[in-house]
Amino acid sequence: MNDMPRGSIPSETVRRIQECIDIVDVVSPYLMLRKQGQNYVGLCPFHQEKTPSFVVSPSKQLFHCFGCGAGGDVFGFLMKADALSFPEALRVLGEKAGIAVVPASSPVQDPEESSSKESLLKIHQEAAVYYHDLLLNHPGARLTREYLQKRGVQEDAIKNFMLGYALPLWDGLLKYLQGRGWAPDEAEKAGLAILRQDGTGHYDRFRDRLIFPIRNLQGKVIAFGGRVLPNSQSDKGSDATLPKYMNSPETSLYTKGQHLYALDKARGAVSQAGSLVIVEGYLDALAAHQAGVQNVVATLGTALTQEHLHLIGRFTRKVILVFDPDLAGVRAALRTVELFMSGGVHAQVVMLPEGEDPDSFIKNHGSVAFKELLSKPIGLLDFALQQMVAKASKKTIEEKLRIIEEVLPVLAKIQNHVERSHYLKWVADELGVHERDLGQELVHHVRKSKKVPKQEPSFIPKTPQFPVEEQMLIQLLLQGKVKPNALQGRVQPGDFTDPRLGPLFSLILETAQGGGEVQIRELLLATQHDSEINLLISAWSLQELTCEEYEKTVQDCLQKLYSKRLNRELQEMEEKIRKAEQEADRETVRALQQGVLSLKRQILLTQQSY
Ligand SMILES: [Zn+2]
Known part of the structure; x- marks a missing residue:
């Protein structure tokens, strides 16, 4: 979670946007969500998993992954999913909600990294417009247009996919970008230009190519693919060493093997x-x-x-x-x-x-x-x-053995036993070998290659341990099972022994309007700077409660907190007695001992009432 405070934008704007936006709408393009009770669940986009532990709550407008611990509100989701700063996430959602996001005073300073990401996106967009315009209108792109026409690519698709053309120039794009205020080294950083080996300047990476903009999930251009055209200069001439296809190099927007075209x-x-x-x-x-x-x-x-x-x-x-x-x-x-x-x-x-x-x-x-x-x-x-077994004539024993060598690793990977023996039989039949012999080879292979079983990478952070009754009480509050004003006078922030939970309890009371309802959104906004507490709020708001009789559980929690307080007071008093004894202050000792007795009686009473 980003540590930047949300202070620079009026909280009124933040609230208005929150009210217009449904977290389910924002999250659902990123993963498949399935309704489960009041919530939605799906596979977490932030860690690899096979069973869903990612929960989205429409009523609370927050998400939490019980696998990797990611969680928060709609802004937090977008910040994490698209690597945005808070102002950027706000702007995106503001646009969606039709609410202008204006900083309160000075313009918002984005963290350096995200601003460089933003400028990378901008330069890619400018380049895409440049290439696209050339393809549609430039006389030099006539052959490319004809090529696309011959391949049956219609104008709608050209526009929809924003196909483009790079002229056979060394500085076509560079000059265009410079005219729009981009320095050559910015084009280089975006992978659009290359620094000359002697360091004297830059030249365009893509020349005389059909250009395919590569977009991220949000439809923003993050890289380009360039294809050499048949019969073009580059195809047969001086650039013959260039590959038929060429993609942008890796940047902070684009990593090879992580994106899919379209x-x-x-x-x-x-x-x-x-x-x-x-x-x-x-x-x-x-x-x-x-x-x-x-x-x-x-x-x-x-x-x-x-x-x-x-x-x-x-x-x-x-x-x-x-x-x-x-x-x-x-x-x-x-x-x-x-x-x-x-x-x-x-x-x-x-x-x-x-x-x-x-x-x-x-x-x-x-x-x-x-x-x-x-x-x-x-x-x-x-x-x-089929392909493995069919590709040899299967006549000689050597060939059969070679095929078996190839097939065994695949068979060994089949987890389901019924499925595995089905394929085993099929392969044995096809090769004309005994099923039992092949089975033995398989067992042999599995033993030979047995390694430590591969596990899903575990991102589960060490869950901080909290005193059970303190966590339970906060959870009951967050989930609306007990109202803040029902606790009035029954428990103090100072009763929480965990240093994080006392302040959280105070905050819950402060943000609850008139003590009636806990305001999860307000809590998340107020704790934005403290990612640990922020995640705790989203987790505890959604985690299933282990108890059923809420009122009784509240009673138990309060009683435990109360008896812990008494025990603390007892310890303090005994400490004071030791001190007074050292100072031979008999009067104080006597008075304190009275107090100790009365405390012990109270403690006994609380224990009996369990
Ligand atoms: Zn996760």
């Missing part, structure tokens, strides 16, 4: 379709969207990674991989098997007919045929094993 546009359709379709090329994804199949994304020139799966898992548990039937496509499919088997996302495969990619398939057979194809995927495991 996911910002696909995610709505993903939740409708219940699955995500992954293709390989930008134009493949574009063609699918254009044909009305919108739950489609493309990998950005890298193999699928664990991070991709984590990202995907926030939206769906079902993935359909579309592969070309050539050897490279098959190999790519096989590489993903182990990834998916340990990833918690179920993968299926669709193979295209010989010589087709999704783009050409849609063009040649139409979108209905493409949808039809997608409706009949086969399991990735079936597919992989």
Whole structure:
């Protein structure tokens, strides 16, 4: 959580925005939420998990993850999810609510990092506009426009995906950006320009390329992919060493293997379709969207990674991989098997007919045929094993052994025993070996490769220990099971022995309007600077209570607090007696001993009443 105080913006504005915004609306684009009782639950976007421990409460307008401890209000969520500062999160939500966010006095100073992120986003947006405008209007982009036309990319899609064109110039973008106030080293930082080796200046990274803006989940441009055009100068001329595809380098906005092309546009359709379709090329994804199949994304020139799966898992548990039937496509499919088997996302495969990619398939057979194809995927495991077993002629024993070597690691990964023996039998039949022999090889392999079982990384912070009755009382208050004014005169902030809970108790009483209702939002705002207490509030507000008879529990808690107070007083008094005895102050000793007796009687009474 960000430590910046929220003070610089009028709290009135903050409150008005809070009232207009529903945390469920803000959170739901980031993960699949399922209704559970009064709350929603889902897989936490902040740590990897397979069972949901992320809770969103519409009534309390807060979220908490009982796995990793993340929690807070709607601002806290956006700050964490999009790495925003508080003023940035406020601005985003203000825009959503139609409320202008004006700083109270001096302009808000963003932390350096987030302001540099913001400026990176701005320069990317400017560059995207520049490239896009060139593609639409520049005479030099005529061939590129014709190329897109030939590939059936319509103007709507060009605009929707904001495709662009980089002129074959060394400083086209640089000059444009400079004209808009950007220094060359800012363009370099964004990965848009490259410093000359002799250090004398910069040149454009993307030249004579079709440009695909890569966007984050919020639709903001964070990087570019550039494709060399067939027959262009670069394709055959001096730049022949350049790769066909080139992406932006990594920046603080963009990390390789963490983004999927068009996911910002696909995610709505993903939740409708219940699955995500992954293709390989930008134009493949574009063609699918254009044909009305919108739950489609493309990998950005890298193999699928664990991070991709984590990202995907926030939206769906079902993935359909579309592969070309050539050897490279098959190999790519096989590489993903182990990834998916340990990833918690179920993968299926669709193979295209010989010589087709999704783009050409849609063009040649139409979108209905493409949808039809997608409706009949086969399991990735079936597919992989079929490919492995089928690819050799299976005649010689050497070949069979080689295939078995390849198949065993995959079989060993199958967790479900029934499933495993099903595939074992199938492979044995296909290879013409005894099922029992293959089974023994499998056992052998599992033993050989047995390592420490892989566990989900544990981000669970050490839960601070609190005295049970103190925590329970605060929890009952936060969850509205006991009203603040019902505790009037029965317990003091000083009765809490934990140094964090006394002040929290005072704050709860202060913010409760007229002592009637606890104001969670106010509490979260007031404790924004103290992330530990802030997280405590969101956790304890949502954590299920272990008790049922609330009034009785309150009684018990109060009694324990009371008897702890008496015991403290007793200790203090005995300490004073020791001191007075040292000073031979008999009168004081006698008076104190009276007090001790009376305290002991009271303590006895409280114990009896349990
Ligand atoms: Zn979490």
